[in-house]
Amino acid sequence: MWTLDRETFNNIVKEAAVKKRERYENFLKQVEILKEIDPYELSQICDALKSVKVKKDDFIIKQNEDGDDFYILEEGEAYVTKKVSSNKDPEYVMDYKKGDYFGELALIKNEPRAASVIAKTDCTLISLERKAFKRLLGPIEEILKRNSSSYKKFINQ
Numbered sequence: 001m002w003t004l005d006r007e008t009f010n011n012i013v014k015e016a017a018v019k020k021r022e023r024y025e026n027f028l029k030q031v032e033i034l035k036e037i038d039p040y041e042l043s044q045i046c047d048a049l050k051s052v053k054v055k056k057d058d059f060i061i062k063q064n065e066d067g068d069d070f071y072i073l074e075e076g077e078a079y080v081t082k083k084v085s086s087n088k089d090p091e092y093v094m095d096y097k098k099g100d101y102f103g104e105l106a107l108i109k110n111e112p113r114a115a116s117v118i119a120k121t122d123c124t125l126i127s128l129e130r131k132a133f134k135r136l137l138g139p140i141e142e143i144l145k146r147n148s149s150s151y152k153k154f155i156n157q
Contacts, residue, residue: 021046024126031072031099041136048132052125060125061117063090067106069127070137073098076123082115090116107133 004012024046028034034042052071054060060071063083073096080102081090093115096102106113107130128136 017047024049027074027099027126028072031101033101045128045132045136048128048136049126050129052127054119054123054125056119056122058119059116060119060123061103061113061115063114063116064112067103067111067113068130070101070103070107070130070133071117071125071127072101074124074126077120078117078123079120080115080117095120103127104133 021043025039025042028037028042028045034045037045051074052060054076060078061067063081075098077098078096080093080096082093083090096117102117103113105111
């Protein structure tokens, strides 16, 4: 049997949390939409993030499902498909690479997912659930809305 005193355990947990925060902060500073967020807000976002692993060819997001998470691609590649009519196969729309984000439209507009996102390779994503997204990314929500216009050519097909 092994034992661990409280102080050592707490130090291990705190150190792991600090390393996780530092890793996410360094990564998020490279994400275009988050470059202008102040350090305090960035640290709050880092504390709310969850890591998600997805295997190649698995769905990250499915079209028409309710959306409760915002994603940033940390490692790997993904692609987007959209089914424009019920009697046709989904059409390829675009690719995502490291640092790209998606899933914000369903959160901003309170609508189902407009397209599907599928892992092209094994992927590691970081996600932010709806409540944390609204609370922590409120300052950049207008930028996200403005950037969402780039999707319009795909959404309104």
